[in-house]
Amino acid sequence: MNNKLLVLGTIAYDAIETPFGKTGKILGGCATYIGLAASHFKTQCGLLSIIGSDFETQHLDLLKSKKLDLEGVEQLEGEKTFFWSGKYHNDLNTRTTIDTQLNVLTKFKPKVPEDFKDASVVLLGNLDPNLQLEVLSQMTQKPDLVVMDTMNFWIESYREKLDELIAKVDVISINDEEARQITQKHSLVEAAKELHAMGPQYVVIKKGEHGALLFNGDDIFCAPGLPLEEVFDPTGAGDSFIGGFTAYLVQRGKITFDDMKTAVIVGSALASFTVQEFGTKALEKMTFVQLAQRIQAFKSLTEFEIEIT
């Protein structure tokens, strides 16, 4: 296993409104969150994405400063970067999309850089399943681990392609509603079984503030949601999660169920930072010491002694 991590996803501008405030145009996109999360681990992480000529130098510099390899990021002259704006409701669990401007995304033809065609780990962020499949087909060596995310839009409208993709990945990481939507099973245990049967050896079901479940056949691991006094902006939580999860495994160089458990906690810890500020702010400035402390907090949160006699 080499330490190369190839990440497919969007680099975007977002405008976000939550009950706590409103941003102007800020840096967003799943590849951005994934990359920033991954940058805290020892990996050679390359992003595969597309941006427009409006993409600001300061944001390119930020990504470069985090040692992210941008050879796979195409910049299209005269085109604009993918833009999304949305508003979170009072409970922060639901959101309404105000505006989506696909812009460069409509022209995105991912081309895996030579240096990443033998990456041991590929992380397919939430995007058109056709593009996710295309990236896999360009790998010259079968990766040791392929991780994927998706969302309701692709489940509804691209189901056949999505199923083709799911059959080819090792880990699928989706939220509880998406798991129910794909499998038509309400019980998450049953949903995980269906998802296993579709291909992936590992199924991760994210439950927002309630944590996450990791399934490997009959083995189940449950990561708690860290009870936070304030969730400021949930944008990017799932991407931070899967970025931290995957990059931890690359750094570790091993992919057992026990490693996956720690990876789920690492991802949860990163997501818990992300939601405490708008956009990528918390993820950018978080230190490794802070991350280690938070992982310890997750451990303390669930540890107990069995003394029942």
Next chain:
Amino acid sequence: MNNKLLVLGTIAYDAIETPFGKTGKILGGCATYIGLAASHFKTQCGLLSIIGSDFETQHLDLLKSKKLDLEGVEQLEGEKTFFWSGKYHNDLNTRTTIDTQLNVLTKFKPKVPEDFKDASVVLLGNLDPNLQLEVLSQMTQKPDLVVMDTMNFWIESYREKLDELIAKVDVISINDEEARQITQKHSLVEAAKELHAMGPQYVVIKKGEHGALLFNGDDIFCAPGLPLEEVFDPTGAGDSFIGGFTAYLVQRGKITFDDMKTAVIVGSALASFTVQEFGTKALEKMTFVQLAQRIQAFKSLTEFEIEIT
């Protein structure tokens, strides 16, 4: 601390419909579930409740066979036992009450038996706060631990009395929606702070399939929800939880935060049995060995190694 546990609550007949089936009139009521859960621990457990002359001998015999002290259970001649019927919707998280016949409950004047006036632990099940307060006032010795439950109806209509009660208990155990309803805080961390400020040193917030949180000031413990393939009937889950939680503490004879953590797991394990069959069935036949195994399952579910370097 003596091993006496006084339980105030209803003994009832229920008729339950879930997506998986429908019962006739079956044994129910919070004191019933609490007592059956408590019967798995070494305590002297006395129930304080009221039943009608229609209450069947087989059900009295069942409670007696579990070594529950029924001196505090009044049987009113010519009156009928409290009856509730309800229907759970497809996701099992919501239910509609079809019928409530208070019957004997309207005449309930709890009288704590002499032998239980010095009980070290009092568990006030979900009932009119006036009755819960009345029971406390009859204790000749201040209990070491008073635990209470309540529900939306009392929060809406008996708020003043409820606040008076909350100020007098050590542990309040309610679900997430009730916590939000009482405190008007969405964040459960903030809700727990408000509840602490109202009196109780310990706050337990039950989150159904997502587990439970235990708060003691800034210390937080998170019990996972055991992922179950099938939840058959959620009735009595919260009562089984609090019954197991409290009876474990009585048996243990110590009330530290660490003991409380294990108690939350014990309660969660009991609740996980309850929901797997209609009514009290699972709770009746469960063995201590099965309980110990399930507690171990809760431990395995959340244990992980920190190896992040």
